[in-house]
Amino acid sequence: DIQMTQSPSFLSASVGDRVTINCKASQNINRYLNWYQQKLGEAPKLLIYNANSLQTGIPSRFSGSGSGTDFTLTISSLQPEDVATYFCLQHNSWPYTFGAGTKLELK
Amino acid sequence: EVQLVESGGVLVQPGRSMKLSCAASGFTFSSFPMAWVRQAPTKGLEWVATISTSGGSTYYRDSVKGRFTISRDNAKSTLYLQMDSLRSEDTATYYCTTARYWGQGVMVTVSS
Numbered sequence: 001d002i003q004m005t006q007s008p009s010f011l012s013a014s015v016g017d018r019v020t021i022n023c024k025a026s027q028n029i030n031r032y033l034n035w036y037q038q039k040l041g042e043a044p045k046l047l048i049y050n051a052n053s054l055q056t057g058i059p060s061r062f063s064g065s066g067s068g069t070d071f072t073l074t075i076s077s078l079q080p081e082d083v084a085t086y087f088c089l090q091h092n093s094w095p096y097t098f099g100a101g102t103k104l105e106l107k
Numbered sequence: 108e109v110q111l112v113e114s115g116g117v118l119v120q121p122g123r124s125m126k127l128s129c130a131a132s133g134f135t136f137s138s139f140p141m142a143w144v145r146q147a148p149t150k151g152l153e154w155v156a157t158i159s160t161s162g163g164s165t166y167y168r169d170s171v172k173g174r175f176t177i178s179r180d181n182a183k184s185t186l187y188l189q190m191d192s193l194r195s196e197d198t199a200t201y202y203c204t205t206a207r208y209w210g211q212g213v214m215v216t217v218s219s
Contacts, residue, residue, distance in 0.1 A: 034206065036152075043202055043209040044152065055207070087152055091206065095168045096142075096154040 002026050002090050006099030012107045019075040021102045023088035028068050032092035035064055035073045038101075039084045047086075048073065080106060109133035111203045111210035118216045119193055129186040129203030129210055136184035142206065143177060143188045145199035145215075155201070156188065170196075193217045 003026040013019050023033065031051035036044040046055045048064035051071060061076045075082055083106055088099040115127040127143070142157040156177040157166045165177050176189040186203050193215075200212040 038152075043211050044204075045209070046207050049207070089152075089154075089206075094157070094166045096157070098152040098154070100151050 001095055002029060002093060002097050004088055004090055004097050004099040006088055006102055008102060009100065011102055011104045013078050013104065014107045015078055015080060017078045019078050019082075019104065021073045021086050021088075021104075023066075023071045023073075023099045025069045025071075025090055025092075029090045029092035031067050032090060033064075033066065033071045034089045034091065035062075036087045036089065037082075037084045038087065044087065078104075078106075109208045111205075111208055113201065113203050113210045113213035116201065116213035116215045118218060120219050121194060121217055123193055124189070124191045125193060125215060126190070127188040127201055127203075127213060127215070129188075131184045131186065131203075134205075134208070136179075137181040139205045141177075141179060141186045142204050143186075144202045144204055145197075146202070146212075147196075147199040150199075153199075158186070190215070 005024045007022050033051045035048040037047050038044045047058050047062050051066055052064045063074045065072050086102045090097055110132045112130045119125050140159050143155040145153050145155050155168055155171055156175055158177045158179055162179050174192045178187045195217050198217045200214050202212045203210040
């Protein structure tokens with residue numbers, strides 16, 4: 001199975017900060033990497049698909065980059081509504097695997 | 108509006124069976140591979156099973172292989188997950204998803 005190592009596990013930042021979350025795959029997954037946001041008690045929401053494509057309706061402050069084994073989700077200017085847990089998902093090969101998540105809180 | 112509505116979750120004893128359903132609307136169900144993803148309480152996400160658009164191909168994570176069966180009825184725009192020989196470690200919220208669209212989830216508790 002492909003292991004997805006996500007970092008950091010916990011992040012505290014202020015409104016307006018630039019925030020980056022990383023995922024590292026244990027082997028090449030090309031660009032088959034999605035990013036999800038999950039707020040407490042809610043289902044995950046797709047933010048970024050195929051590493052760098054912004055899902056329709058998602059604010060442009062969210063962006064994704066990377067290919068191969070190293071990927072980054074960036075929030076250019078943190079907003080209060082961005083408080084959530086963020087997960088990466090590799091869908092290059094079965095079984096699809098998620099990162100362990102990054103819990104983002106406001107400082 | 109896209110909707111995925113799961114149903115069927117209850118409290119069940121270890122070793123028993125349960126069937127989840129997911130009713131889809133607002134998109135062409137038959138055009139999308141579908142999947143079940145689960146999340147144990149306070150834990151991360153785990154991809155459980157995937158089914159192709161026709162239902163001809165299915166994939167399962169090792170821990171549920173031989174116990175869970177994913178299926179679909181394209182005429183009814185409905186996805187299913189038959190879960191047999193349930194274990195305590197199967198306790199989780201189960202989500203129906205296309206990877207883009209997600210249901211709100213249904214809780215399955217396996218306990219004596």
